[in-house]
Amino acid sequence: MKYAVTGGAGFIGSNIVKHLLEENHTVKVIDNLHAGKLENLEEIKNKIDFKKIDILDFDQLSNEMNDLDGIFHQAALTSVPESFLHQEEYTQVNVVGTENIFKIAKKFDIKVVFASSAAVFGNTTTIPIPENVERRPINPYGMTKLSDELLAKKYTDLGVKIIGLRYFNVYGPRQNIDYAGVITKFLEKISNKEPPIIFGDGIQTRDFIFVSDVANANLHAMKSKITSDYYNIGTGTKISVKELAKIMISLSELTLEPEYRELPDGDIITSQADIRKAEMDLLWKPMVSLEDGLKKFFPNKI
Secondary structure (H helix, E strand, O other): EEEEOOOOOOHHHHHHHHHHOOOOOOOEEOOOOOOOOOHHHHHHHHHHHOOOOOOOHHHHHHHOOOOEEEEEOOOOOHHHHHHOOOOHHHHHHHHHHHHHHHHHHHHHOOEEEEEEHHHHHOOOOOOOOOOOOOOOOOOOHHHHHHHHHHHHHHHOOOOOOEEEEEEOEEEEEOEEEEEEEHEEEEEEEHOOOOEEEEOOOOOOOEEEEEHHHHHHHHHHHHOOOOOOEEEEEOOOOEEEHHHHHHHHHHHHOOOOOOOOEEEOOOOOOOOEEHHHHHHHHHOOOOOOOHHHHHHHHHHHOO
């Protein structure tokens, strides 16, 4: 099969590319290298067709995507704090760019699996969070992902095959520190023998999922007979940020105490995925525990 991965030089995208190649698919990578890095593809550069293209360039995208079996759409701006400062840019890239992908999918009858986010839910009181809970994002990044989901509904009503995967807190190798979640930021501090910084009181909870499990979920969604729906992609378990810091300090074998700072705007308090629907429909389940995931790449950081 022949697939394109937008944002394929990025953190999650490059992992999807790797998984596709392991299954002997033909892969075209679309990336403008704004956040993605060619070094993420260094080991496989001779096995892929790389195109430096911005997803806002509809004509170039059309020329490169007219003969595909599927599109994994991962290209996006993903920093919540930055989304407050650059709302128009986030709307352009995350919403207009995504609609370009949906337009191409309609034009050439291509199935799309795209990256949505748990940020669409906001601070819901329903925990674990099912897919059908009310979507009330509390930051501009989450708003762009909700807009993507509304666009997906518009295009699926027109017959386009689109599956949205609502990622919870993804972590793992090749995560960009500029857009990283708390695990990568903790690692950055601890690797410099500095105390990790906790925003707020640390009792806020997260559902951390290893990037290989996310990549695998994308492949399961693409190969499934499902033509349109949304799925939570997490582990179904939660841990507090304070407890996470404690575990990571313990793994480092350093004597450190976290530093506490004021909680920024737009930060979600409680996050935990209900993943039963993905397990049932996509025949997917996460395989890497948080402890095992940290052990996979944590020692290399110290």
